[in-house]
Amino acid sequence: MSISNGSGSELHMNRLKNRTEFHLVQVKNTWKRKTGKGAAQKEHSRLSAAKIYESTTEDEVSWTVVSPIIFTYKVLQSQNLLHPSNDTLVSGHIRDPQQLEAIRSGTNRLKRFVVIDEMVNNLYGCQVADYFEARNVIYRILPLPTTEENKSMEMVMKILEEVHKFGIDRRTEPIIAVGGGVCLDIVGLAASLYRRRTPYIRVPTTLLSYIDASVGAKTGVNFANCKNKLGTYIPPVATFLDRSFIKTLPRRHISNGLAEILKMALMKHRGLFELLEMQGKFLLETQFQSTCGLGSHSDAASLSTRVAIETMLEELAPNLWEDDLDRLVDFGHLISPELEMKVLPALLHGEAVNIDMSLMAYVSQERGLLTEDEKFRIIRCMLELELPVWHKDCTLALVRNALSERLQHSGGLLRMPLPTGLGRAEIFNDTSDETLYKAFEKWCDQLNTKGPEMSQIMGLNLS
Ligand SMILES: NC(=O)c1ccc[n+]([C@@H]2O[C@H](COP(=O)([O-])OP(=O)(O)OC[C@H]3O[C@@H](n4cnc5c(N)ncnc54)[C@H](O)[C@@H]3O)[C@@H](O)[C@H]2O)c1
Numbered sequence: 001m002s003i004s005n006g007s008g009s010e011l012h013m014n015r016l017k018n019r020t021e022f023h024l025v026q027v028k029n030t031w032k033r034k035t036g037k038g039a040a041q042k043e044h045s046r047l048s049a050a051k052i053y054e055s056t057t058e059d060e061v062s063w064t065v066v067s068p069i070i071f072t073y074k075v076l077q078s079q080n081l082l083h084p085s086n087d088t089l090v091s092g093h094i095r096d097p098q099q100l101e102a103i104r105s106g107t108n109r110l111k112r113f114v115v116i117d118e119m120v121n122n123l124y125g126c127q128v129a130d131y132f133e134a135r136n137v138i139y140r141i142l143p144l145p146t147t148e149e150n151k152s153m154e155m156v157m158k159i160l161e162e163v164h165k166f167g168i169d170r171r172t173e174p175i176i177a178v179g180g181g182v183c184l185d186i187v188g189l190a191a192s193l194y195r196r197r198t199p200y201i202r203v204p205t206t207l208l209s210y211i212d213a214s215v216g217a218k219t220g221v222n223f224a225n226c227k228n229k230l231g232t233y234i235p236p237v238a239t240f241l242d243r244s245f246i247k248t249l250p251r252r253h254i255s256n257g258l259a260e261i262l263k264m265a266l267m268k269h270r271g272l273f274e275l276l277e278m279q280g281k282f283l284l285e286t287q288f289q290s291t292c293g294l295g296s297h298s299d300a301a302s303l304s305t306r307v308a309i310e311t312m313l314e315e316l317a318p319n320l321w322e323d324d325l326d327r328l329v330d331f332g333h334l335i336s337p338e339l340e341m342k343v344l345p346a347l348l349h350g351e352a353v354n355i356d357m358s359l360m361a362y363v364s365q366e367r368g369l370l371t372e373d374e375k376f377r378i379i380r381c382m383l384e385l386e387l388p389v390w391h392k393d394c395t396l397a398l399v400r401n402a403l404s405e406r407l408q409h410s411g412g413l414l415r416m417p418l419p420t421g422l423g424r425a426e427i428f429n430d431t432s433d434e435t436l437y438k439a440f441e442k443w444c445d446q447l448n449t450k451g452p453e454m455s456q457i458m459g460l461n462l463s
């Protein structure tokens with residue numbers, strides 16, 4: 001070993017001097033490192049997308065592995081998902097034609113493990129069982145009380161023990177989760193852990209999970225009194241959407257889901273905002289059931305859910321692992337996790353998100369990004385959707401604390417998504433404490449449920 005007495009930059013040059021890029025080529029079942037671009041051009045050889053970089057300095061050798069991982073998953077909107085004639089639930093996730101053919105020919109009996117929210121089981125459990133019976137599938141249905149308070153590792157372990165007892169083929173027998181966001185998040189985490197990654201399918205039964213929890217890659221449970229502190233970024237192999245589940249959902253939970261639709265509207269789609277303004281109440285009344293079927297795509301329920309999912313996928317697909325910290329989909333999620341956990345179970349997820357968005361509309365207006373009229377249009381729309389716009393436990397101390405947490409976990413920048421009009425937004429790092437304070441004061445003055453101004457806001461002629 002030699003000791004260099006060169007300058008810092010010389011040392012740096014030395015460290016980088018011998019860097020070799022290797023492609024990986026497969027020849028007859030074995031992978032070989034090859035240099036040069038033409039490495040894999042020969043017949044019968046396969047080129048991996050992975051690369052190995054070898055660096056040699058005088059005193060060390062290192063290998064840097066770059067191995068791209070591709071996730072492919074399907075979000076499928078279907079009708080009558082639980083009708084025995086519908087293939088989706090058993091084979092909608094399969095892309096390989098040979099595998100599909102094997103299923104259709106019925107050579108092997110299929111096996112499916114289903115975790116279902118207890119309440120959903122009371123409503124739809126028989127239909128799920130009848131479906132698998134009719135299709136001659138070997139199945140086990142595990143109903144669980146998947147509530148926010150039970151969203152924990154204990155529940156994950158319970159699922160894993162049952163999955164293990166039942167026995168599934170890790171490659172071909174996906175675990176199916178049927179329920180709201182809590183159930184989907186817990187089962188997703190259990191599947192991510194079982195044998196390091198077992199495929200799973202999401203069947204959302206709440207509006208919130210239909211447009212939000214089921215389209216991305218995140219799984220998780222609460223830990224140390226923090227929301228979703230433990231989790232993975234492993235998408236399901238497929239999500240099967242059927243809006244008919246929503247007809248049994250309590251009204252408050254429909255409002256809850258509308259909050260996440262409103263988030264996408266405010267961030268990305270003025271048309272969606274206007275649709276919610278005009279037909280939000282109607283959607284709430286009719287529980288998102290359309291009369292014209294899926295094919296028409298023209299009624300408010302089909303249109304709003306479709307745009308919400310499309311805009312959500314646009315933001316999620318390029319950033320599945322959330323490496324980019326500047327995310328518009330974080331709107332409403334800066335303060336709400338702290339508020340939601342503090343008052344648990346008083347506020348539903350979407351309600352806490354809405355309170356956060358409501359305060360942020362005030363911050364936007366205080367910064368001159370929104371006009372007073374636009375701000376009130378947003379608040380009025382929220383109230384029409386029967387969402388809370390203010391909460392006594394959302395104190396300035398909580399807001400400041402949540403934002404300083406955000407700073408710590410977002411690379412030292414606030415990355416605050418704010419509406420810059422109706423249906424447009426940008427991310428800001430420079431909201432001063434003074435702006436925050438003024439916006440908060442105004443927010444409390446105007447929206448405090450005991451204050452006199454609420455009815456004025458509702459009655460304002462803003463056209
Ligand atoms: N993974 C993600 O990207 C993501 C995104 C958003 C939210 N989430 C998570 O989702 C959770 C909230 O989801 P949620 O709002 O669906 O809550 P939830 O899962 O608690 O379901 C709400 C309630 O509705 C009941 N229910 C479900 N479907 C029903 C139906 N069809 N008819 C009647 N009752 C029904 C449930 O039993 C439950 O009581 C939170 O934990 C949140 O962290 C995750």
Ligand SMILES: [Zn+2]
Nearest residue numbers: 212260349353
């Ligand atoms: Zn959310």
